[in-house]
Amino acid sequence: MYPVNPVALDIRLLTDILDGRPEAWGSEEGTNAREKIARAAAAHPEAMIIRISLQGMRRVDTSFARECVVELACQFRGRRGVCVTEIASKDVLDNLNAAAVTRDQPLVVWNSKEPQFIGPKLSDDTRDILRLVTKRGEVGTAEAAKILGKQVNNVSTRLKRLSNEGLVLRRDVNASTGGLEFRYLSIQ
């Protein structure tokens, strides 16, 4: 059972992983960084969300972004949520997006109060569901279907897929009617 408000593990790339160096590039460095983050995550099994802050990072190239962040999101999708915060420059965001597109792995980015979903293009329906989950923080399948005016089966399928892709977190709760209900949480 996942906690109501999922615990997040906050990682500052600059200070926690790169020892203060504000430029990160290359596949090898990206792989090393990912392994460090994964070890930190293993040491905190209670953390359902891994938040990677890029504050202070002046340069992050596409190869590093792919091996460190995008591969991490791939590794944990369906089990833990990964999001990126505090991206200082458009170049870094573009490089992260390019890596996410190539890897076909969507990624949640928070640079303001509204999230961005970068990587592979999302359909309008998918975006509507994501906006709903983000706005509420957490939503159940039936509830989402009612608000969106769509069939429960349709919304259920989409939400499960979004969870498997790493765009939302899923938790199981006891339903009032007995049995389990799936609830979907925003990764933030």
Place this chain on the structure above:
Amino acid sequence: MAYRVELPSRWINGLVFENALREDSGPIESQEASVVFSVASGAALMVDASVRLLSLSNQLRHKGKRVTLEFCRQDTSTYDYLDRIGFFRELHDDIVVHPERPSFSAASRYFGGNPGVVEIRRLRLGEIDHEAPERLERALMSALPQGERRERVGSAAYYLFSELIGNVHEHSCSALDGYAALQVYRNGNSARIAVSDSGEGLLETLRPCLPEKYPELVHLDSTALLMHGLRRGGLSRKGKGQGGDGLHRCAAYAMELEANLDIRMPAHSLRVNAKQGSLRKASAQARGNMPRIGGTHVVLDFRLD
């Protein structure tokens, strides 16, 4: 009898250097056991030709050939330039230099002290210099006036270097080191970036993987395959989703700089003109029409204003 390459009395960029090699299949595959590069009085090697000469000389020596570089005694300008950028420091010890090798590298004296003229940086395989892209970026930015253009050029140059140098370390698979260099040509208000390795070659490592990893691209010829990689990315010998975004990002930054991009491989070369939002193939050559040079050599030249 030596295979002689005469580097003429003029500005020598990568293309002029290639033309000087044009004799049968080139020095690597020639029968001669010796190769002589003769640098004429008045020859002015640009940084990309310098790096290519360096790579080729070391490749020839690695293949067991006797290599000699001849410079003119009366005109030492090219010799002095090469010394200042670290050429002789990186040249294998067995390679003979006439009239003589510098006894002490001028690059070591000037290291990092020539704004806009950056020494050839060795890319030691297995040993990544994490500060290389930043140092090269700073050298370029030091030659530009303050302003938005300076920031954009600096950023683009950083990422070009990081991706190209990263590719050398990851894919070169060579016993020989690679090289990265940058030069600002103030009179022309332009800059030139060169990154070279002596590996198998970009296409040569990619093509054998196509039937298994990218069957839909097997039918593409070399030029079309490269253009696909530049425009769309995602081509990696490891397979789909496993990389190949470096070259694509290089193309994106080349478009931002409106650069000319040259990619020279053992049996193929491609020249692309990059403008904002578009990549246009300017020229392409394939085996049978060009001498063999080992490795992948990427050059970008762009205006600074």
